[in-house]
Amino acid sequence: MTAEEIRNQAVTSADQAQPNIEPVSPWARLATMTSWSSRGWRGYALAVVGVGLALLGRLGLEAFGKFYYLPLIPAVMLPALLASRGATALAIVLSIAANVVLVPRVSAVDALSNALLFAAVGLAIGEIARARRAFKTRSIELRSQLNTKDARIHALLASAPVVTLDAKSTIVTISQPACDLFRTTGDQAKGRGFHEFVEHFHVTPTRSSPSQDPALGQYWMGRRTDGEVFPLGIQGASVTQDPETSDVVLALTDLSLWHASELRNRDLGEQLNQVWRVNSLGQMAAILAHELNQPLTAAAGYLQATQMDLGKAGVLADSASRTAELAKGQILRAGAIIRRARELLTVEASALQPESLSSMLEDLGPIIQLLAPTVGAVVQTDLSDDDDRVMADRIQLQQALVNLVRNAVEAVAGSARREVRVVGRALDETLYQIRVEDTGPGVDPDQIGRLFQPLTTTKTDGMGLGLSVTRTIVENHGGVLSVGRSDLGGAVFCFNLQRAPEQPCP
Amino acid sequence: MPVTTTPSVFVIEDDFAVRDSLVLLLRSEGLRARGFASGVEFFANLPTDLVACVVTDLRMPGIDGTEVVHRLRELRGDAWPIIVITGHADVPSAVQLMKAGVADFIEKPFEPQRLVETLKGCLARIQQVGREMAVKADIEQRLALLTARERQVFDALAAGMSNKEIGAQLEISPRTVEIFRAKVMTKTEAANLSALVRMSLGLG
Numbered sequence: 196m197t198a199e200e201i202r203n204q205a206v207t208s209a210d211q212a213q214p215n216i217e218p219v220s221p222w223a224r225l226a227t228m229t230s231w232s233s234r235g236w237r238g239y240a241l242a243v244v245g246v247g248l249a250l251l252g253r254l255g256l257e258a259f260g261k262f263y264y265l266p267l268i269p270a271v272m273l274p275a276l277l278a279s280r281g282a283t284a285l286a287i288v289l290s291i292a293a294n295v296v297l298v299p300r301v302s303a304v305d306a307l308s309n310a311l312l313f314a315a316v317g318l319a320i321g322e323i324a325r326a327r328r329a330f331k332t333r334s335i336e337l338r339s340q341l342n343t344k345d346a347r348i349h350a351l352l353a354s355a356p357v358v359t360l361d362a363k364s365t366i367v368t369i370s371q372p373a374c375d376l377f378r379t380t381g382d383q384a385k386g387r388g389f390h391e392f393v394e395h396f397h398v399t400p401t402r403s404s405p406s407q408d409p410a411l412g413q414y415w416m417g418r419r420t421d422g423e424v425f426p427l428g429i430q431g432a433s434v435t436q437d438p439e440t441s442d443v444v445l446a447l448t449d450l451s452l453w454h455a456s457e458l459r460n461r462d463l464g465e466q467l468n469q470v471w472r473v474n475s476l477g478q479m480a481a482i483l484a485h486e487l488n489q490p491l492t493a494a495a496g497y498l499q500a501t502q503m504d505l506g507k508a509g510v511l512a513d514s515a516s517r518t519a520e521l522a523k524g525q526i527l528r529a530g531a532i533i534r535r536a537r538e539l540l541t542v543e544a545s546a547l548q549p550e551s552l553s554s555m556l557e558d559l560g561p562i563i564q565l566l567a568p569t570v571g572a573v574v575q576t577d578l579s580d581d582d583d584r585v586m587a588d589r590i591q592l593q594q595a596l597v598n599l600v601r602n603a604v605e606a607v608a609g610s611a612r613r614e615v616r617v618v619g620r621a622l623d624e625t626l627y628q629i630r631v632e633d634t635g636p637g638v639d640p641d642q643i644g645r646l647f648q649p650l651t652t653t654k655t656d657g658m659g660l661g662l663s664v665t666r667t668i669v670e671n672h673g674g675v676l677s678v679g680r681s682d683l684g685g686a687v688f689c690f691n692l693q694r695a696p697e698q699p700c701p
Numbered sequence: 702m703p704v705t706t707t708p709s710v711f712v713i714e715d716d717f718a719v720r721d722s723l724v725l726l727l728r729s730e731g732l733r734a735r736g737f738a739s740g741v742e743f744f745a746n747l748p749t750d751l752v753a754c755v756v757t758d759l760r761m762p763g764i765d766g767t768e769v770v771h772r773l774r775e776l777r778g779d780a781w782p783i784i785v786i787t788g789h790a791d792v793p794s795a796v797q798l799m800k801a802g803v804a805d806f807i808e809k810p811f812e813p814q815r816l817v818e819t820l821k822g823c824l825a826r827i828q829q830v831g832r833e834m835a836v837k838a839d840i841e842q843r844l845a846l847l848t849a850r851e852r853q854v855f856d857a858l859a860a861g862m863s864n865k866e867i868g869a870q871l872e873i874s875p876r877t878v879e880i881f882r883a884k885v886m887t888k889t890e891a892a893n894l895s896a897l898v899r900m901s902l903g904l905g
Contacts, residue, residue, distance in 0.1 A: 481789070489788060
């Protein structure tokens, strides 16, 4: 799924969640009014108008009896509910002033006590109304926050494979992507045990310490409803603190692709190892054959010379001559054994085929990346834009490249700058040059001659076969492996390959 | 006529034991053998023999066996047959060397008798060649002593012309021809006319 699709899906689900937000309530309307009236002079105007109306109302009520402060209570409540403290206070002051002026009282004490009582009641009403208002406003705020959060969770669940389980590992909720993962539907899955979908899964281990359980860090085997089994990553967390009763939320990851590429890398790694073993055995056999054949040749020659001398001694030496002949036969037999062993172990250069260098290096990427971090080296590939198809035995050439890059990475280990560059350039119509350069100390000029000799090494843990095997591979490709000083400051190993012929137009 | 001896065998091999044993073996077979530790050493002291056999290793530092073969084929041709011995035999290089004109390609370790026999075959072949080459060289050496006029008389005599005819051709008196003829006979050490004619034929 692309990022765009995910975003669209999230937007859609947020829209769907919208109806859950309640329509504008009376309280919300009040809040709107409050916000209108509470601003500055409007509240005070409301107080003045309210008191005026209340006085008019009391005038109307004169017909039925005597009212004093009671009709003015609504005039205080109105700004208390809708406007600021100042407006409420103004309404109280205006009411008292109006009463003192308009209604004659028996005594000043009576007037004063009534006025104080009204002020107290008015202020109380004002504060209660304010508190209620604040409470309602807060509740509206919280509700809207909750709705947003809800929508967000919905969007999240709609875009990710998530499963909620109860304490018995039964599926409580399952998101659409999770359903897709198991090729099931939400209705079918709900109420079923999660272990039906994931082999050997028990929720218990996730209880104690969900995020630290190593089993969850590894992968499980998920089973789709059509029977297909696939690798599945599970991250889990308890919903509440109490692990015994809480639901568990599991985030699932389909690891099929990762698993497949992992397998592919391991496969190539194994192939390279195999090729390496065969190559180094062949090289070893060739070295042994050469080194042993020399003394055997000399021994056979000496024995033959001995026989000649014995021949001059006449009949008396016949017996000795026969023994020498037998010894010579055994030497030749040893030679034959060596030859046969070498024939068995020699890697025949197979037919070269057009292979793209960039594709070969791409395959090697994970293997090269495994080499590089151990010494903190950076391996760069720099291929020219030309047609990079060369005539090659793919796995053998990959072996040679890995050998050279490994050497380069090991060479830069002790340097301040740790760079390795694999450069490919078309030289002309027929030749393609490959260079492996590094920023290491380079090769000592008087060591260059010995460098490719088998069984010579500068490393403590090497057999000294790497470069000699690499050279053999390059030679089997019709090239010559040479070494020099790189522009990067270290060594450069360089060879040419035949470019693949142009492909005929279809 | 100088005495033509058995041609020499030169062994070019960097491994001391192999070189030593082969030289020893060939000498015990009655051949004239000499060892060289490398192609470089060999070409630095290249023998002037008209004919010789060369036994060379393939893998050597400096000038390797393949280069020895190519250089010798150019310098000496068929007069110096080459036998390659190697502990590192592979078909492509064997084919390449046989094409370049080596007499044999032997994989180490080998039955020494095989090398000896191959060498003897080669030696017998080049011995005849060597003898002819020696005779020719000897004749050329003697003819080189003649003056231009004497050489004209020699050519005419070899063509079977009489003194008179020669005199007419060279526009000199038969008496003068007689004097030149005596000088030619002395310088070429020819006992009589037929020896002189044979000498002319020996030039090929």
